[in-house]
Amino acid sequence: MAPDTLTTCSSPKDPLATPRKKAFCPFCGGSLSRRFVEGRDRLYCEACATPLYENPVPASCVVVVDNEERLLLIKRNVPPKVGMWCLPGGFMELSESPEEAAVRELREEAGIAGRIETLLGVTTNPNPDYGTVLLMGYLVRSWTGSPVAGDDADEARFFPLDDLPEIAFRSHRHFIRNYLLIRS
Numbered sequence: 001m002a003p004d005t006l007t008t009c010s011s012p013k014d015p016l017a018t019p020r021k022k023a024f025c026p027f028c029g030g031s032l033s034r035r036f037v038e039g040r041d042r043l044y045c046e047a048c049a050t051p052l053y054e055n056p057v058p059a060s061c062v063v064v065v066d067n068e069e070r071l072l073l074i075k076r077n078v079p080p081k082v083g084m085w086c087l088p089g090g091f092m093e094l095s096e097s098p099e100e101a102a103v104r105e106l107r108e109e110a111g112i113a114g115r116i117e118t119l120l121g122v123t124t125n126p127n128p129d130y131g132t133v134l135l136m137g138y139l140v141r142s143w144t145g146s147p148v149a150g151d152d153a154d155e156a157r158f159f160p161l162d163d164l165p166e167i168a169f170r171s172h173r174h175f176i177r178n179y180l181l182i183r184s
């Protein structure tokens with residue numbers, strides 16, 4: 001691969017970078033152009049004669065509270081928002097349900113085995129790699145274990161709900177607010 005080709009990959013590590021753009025068809029490897037299709041300007045593969053539809057990527061996260069009404073947060077060590085606190089969560093894998101993804105991410109990122117109680121909401125967040133992330137937020141009040149930082153986290157611990165650090169994502173703040181509304 002020519003050096004020029006290597007340097008054209010936009011860095012996903014820079015949270016201030018403009019959203020990454022797809023350059024090649026994932027099916028045939030041909031160059032992508034743009035075409036107005038079905039009401040939108042879309043990426044288009046001339047060789048496949050088909051638009052490349054781009055859609056939000058689904059992810060799940062969890063509001064985990066203990067019996068002292070404290071909230072579990074993790075300190076991020078991967079972009080975006082390295083060093084900030086957020087809810088445990090992550091992207092769904094293929095063939096996984098949103099609930100399964102939430103429980104798995106909770107175990108991987110915070111070492112907690114939890115049971116989902118209810119859905120707190122569904123919302124979207126902009127993302128430099130995927131354009132838009134579709135987030136499901138779940139409540140977990142029944143769980144076992146003690147917080148241990150795992151994948152994607154430098155720390156995992158409980159904070160009093162009235163003394164939270166700044167939360168990295170608007171969507172996560174939305175789920176925390178929804179929990180505060182339903183808990184009473």
Ligand SMILES: [Zn+2]
Nearest residue numbers: 025028045048
């Ligand atoms: Zn193609």
